[in-house]
Amino acid sequence: MQIIEAAVLESVGADQPYAKSKPLKIRSFELMPPGRDEVMVKIRAAGLCHSDLSVISGSRVRPTPMVLGHEAAGIVVGTGPGVEGFTTGDHVVIVFVPSCGHCVPCAEGRPALCEPAATANNEGSLLSGARRLYRNGAPVNHHLGVSAFAEYAVVSKHSVVSIDPALPFDHAALFGCAVITGVGAVLNTARVKAGSTVAVVGLGGVGMNAVLGARLAGARQIIAIDLKDKKLSLSKELGATETVKADNPECAAIVRSLSNGGVDCALEMVGSTSALELAWAITRRGGQTVTAGLPGPDARLSIPALQVVGEERTLRGSYLGSCVPVRDIPNYIDLHQKGLLPVEKLMGETLSLSDINAAFDRLAGGESTRQIILFDDD
Numbered sequence: 001m002q003i004i005e006a007a008v009l010e011s012v013g014a015d016q017p018y019a020k021s022k023p024l025k026i027r028s029f030e031l032m033p034p035g036r037d038e039v040m041v042k043i044r045a046a047g048l049c050h051s052d053l054s055v056i057s058g059s060r061v062r063p064t065p066m067v068l069g070h071e072a073a074g075i076v077v078g079t080g081p082g083v084e085g086f087t088t089g090d091h092v093v094i095v096f097v098p099s100c101g102h103c104v105p106c107a108e109g110r111p112a113l114c115e116p117a118a119t120a121n122n123e124g125s126l127l128s129g130a131r132r133l134y135r136n137g138a139p140v141n142h143h144l145g146v147s148a149f150a151e152y153a154v155v156s157k158h159s160v161v162s163i164d165p166a167l168p169f170d171h172a173a174l175f176g177c178a179v180i181t182g183v184g185a186v187l188n189t190a191r192v193k194a195g196s197t198v199a200v201v202g203l204g205g206v207g208m209n210a211v212l213g214a215r216l217a218g219a220r221q222i223i224a225i226d227l228k229d230k231k232l233s234l235s236k237e238l239g240a241t242e243t244v245k246a247d248n249p250e251c252a253a254i255v256r257s258l259s260n261g262g263v264d265c266a267l268e269m270v271g272s273t274s275a276l277e278l279a280w281a282i283t284r285r286g287g288q289t290v291t292a293g294l295p296g297p298d299a300r301l302s303i304p305a306l307q308v309v310g311e312e313r314t315l316r317g318s319y320l321g322s323c324v325p326v327r328d329i330p331n332y333i334d335l336h337q338k339g340l341l342p343v344e345k346l347m348g349e350t351l352s353l354s355d356i357n358a359a360f361d362r363l364a365g366g367e368s369t370r371q372i373i374l375f376d377d378d
């Protein structure tokens with residue numbers, strides 16, 4: 001057992017600004033050694049993602065107390081019984097959906113839908129059902145099997161992927177959520193073809209990665225849509241061919257005009273039904289609308305049913321970018337190292353764990369793309 005510092009959410013629904021209400025408290029925890037099929041990782045970099053924010057606000061319901069953080073990279077510092085293929089000193093990316101390898105979705109090659117992982121993630125446990133974090137002897141929940149806003153994390157061996165140690169940790173962390181979710185939505189879920197037309201609604205870390213993925217796939221037109229001018233201009237640097245402000249009342253009409261009747265593939269990366277309805281409205285006849293945003297559990301979508309048949313329209317969900325992490329993370333890192341996936345352009349501020357609440361204010365305000373918490377290497 002060792003004592004670590006971590007950021008815990010004790011209750012949901014705090015008022016903003018979070019810099020004042022401080023929903024995340026930096027506390028000391030007891031971290032148990034890794035059990036069977038588990039590894040201990042010294043966290044070196046952890047990204048702040050909208051999904052963390054959704055847990056803080058209560059729109060994504062998770063049990064508390066919970067140590068948040070689900071996008072991270074670090075170094076293996078210990079292994080439990082039954083762990084082969086990982087050793088102390090390995091650099092790893094942690095993935096927020098472990099894959100058991102045995103359930104039906106895993107057997108079908110769709111580990112993002114792993115059923116035991118979904119149960120564990122909903123309950124706030126590791127894949128084994130265990131919790132390794134304690135405070136004053138009481139168990140504390142894990143966030144998506146990761147809990148990366150911490151100096152160390154014990155995670156399932158099915159939650160980690162080995163990476164090239166030459167990759168800096170701050171860049172590596174992005175591959176655990178933003179990159180696989182955004183690039184994967186384009187390459188795996190939508191299977192965007194070279195020469196096709198794409199629109200991306202919402203330019204957070206995931207949306208920006210969808211722009212990068214669309215460029216990588218050879219889309220001839222990439223229309224980026226967001227509320228913030230700063231994000232629209234960054235998307236142009238990443239490969240967007242046109243940008244449209246989301247709050248323009250003519251937004252859908254403008255996109256349909258730019259794309260001669262709608263895009264082949266519109267990706268919704270916000271997590272709101274209005275964004276998804278916009279994505280649907282800008283998809284062409286015969287096209288597909290892909291959504292990777294996570295709306296609240298009570299959100300309902302209203303689309304004209306006749307269009308689905310009469311226009312052969314497709315609406316497709318994308319979780320974890322429909323990725324196979326052990327296949328896709330090394331591939332995407334290789335593309336990044338060859339300059340074809342410049343995810344470093346998405347890096348926003350770096351910060352220390354103690355500044356986490358103010359950083360979530362910036363995220364909530366849509367001001368930043370990807371903020372990364374860096375941990376010491378001592």
Ligand SMILES: [Zn+2]
Nearest residue numbers: 049051071177
């Ligand atoms: Zn995330």
Ligand SMILES: [Zn+2]
Nearest residue numbers: 100103106114
């Ligand atoms: Zn499984």
